[in-house]
Amino acid sequence: MRDRYGWTLISLHWLTLLLILAAYTLGTLLQDMPLSPTKLKLYAWHKWIGMLVLFLLPLRTLLRWRDGFDHRRDLRPWEASLSGGVHAALYVLMLLVPLFGWLHSSAAGFPVVWFGVLPLPDLVGKDKVLAEVFKELHGSAVNLLVILVVLHAAAALYHHYFRRDGVLARMLPWLRRRT
């Protein structure tokens, strides 16, 4: 039996991490940036990357559901519940963060044209109050996502350095070949 997730899922895992890091960095930069052409460009990239995370999510969920591997098989019951909970929360937030961003964009009257080519439908009409609400929700969901990503990474490092059970290497197969 396979002792890790499929290659596509592993690739999607790291791709998603890169996309989230990029979107987060851009989002943080944009907060204090005065209006300029660069800001408009970075804003566009922030939205495009966020939408990519959102649209990759159903693919990831489907592949994970079809993949026979269960990462929790060597865990104690309470660890398995915790891990399952964190993973579920990560998936929910990967849905909510870009979704709130998209809703904010729609409500603010700045629709998303994906990569400058594909116009995405407005989820709600233009509404200043609603735009503020979705902006707040977007920000809160991001903070929660950051906390969970850190927790997730800390758990992986804990397994790697303290438990030495190959959990990190499972997601980083090239790491195992070296050791």
Place this chain on the structure above:
Amino acid sequence: MKWLLSVLLASLVTPAWAQPWKVDYARSEIRFVIKQMNVPVEGGFKRFNVTADFDVAKPEQGMFRVEVDVAGIDTGSDEGDVEARRPAWFDAARHPKAVFVSKNIRRDGPGRFVMTGDLTVKGRTRPLSVPLVLTAQRPGGWLASGRFALKRTDFDIGGGEWADPSVVANDIDGRFKLLLMP
């Protein structure tokens, strides 16, 4: 029968007699769409003044004058509004008004006209052709509506760092609705 006809005619013509028209600003709007990073973003002007002086029976002999307070721009975001008033864009401090004055109105079908005139923005005057549709309103008055196309470079709007049309497009799609009351 003849007297009935003349009464009918008189009732049709009478409200159009006393010109110019009063503009119902609460129901009138001047808006535009401009693409930013290929995203159509809607905006408008909150304050403008319209002089509509024409006889509905012969709009060809009429005159439209529209004066827009550029500082009252709504770009869709607060920081955009501030930026648009700056020298790179409208330079609202030095050129507070954008003015359109019609020179010629010609009929282009029932209720449809083409209005040509001069548009002055930021001290630059360019000819502008505007299709105009006049729609009778109930109980009275007329809706004058139309669309027009502008290029921001023609008026030096958004120069310097903003010149790149792939970030903010050169084309501006304008539209207006003016409610003219007798």
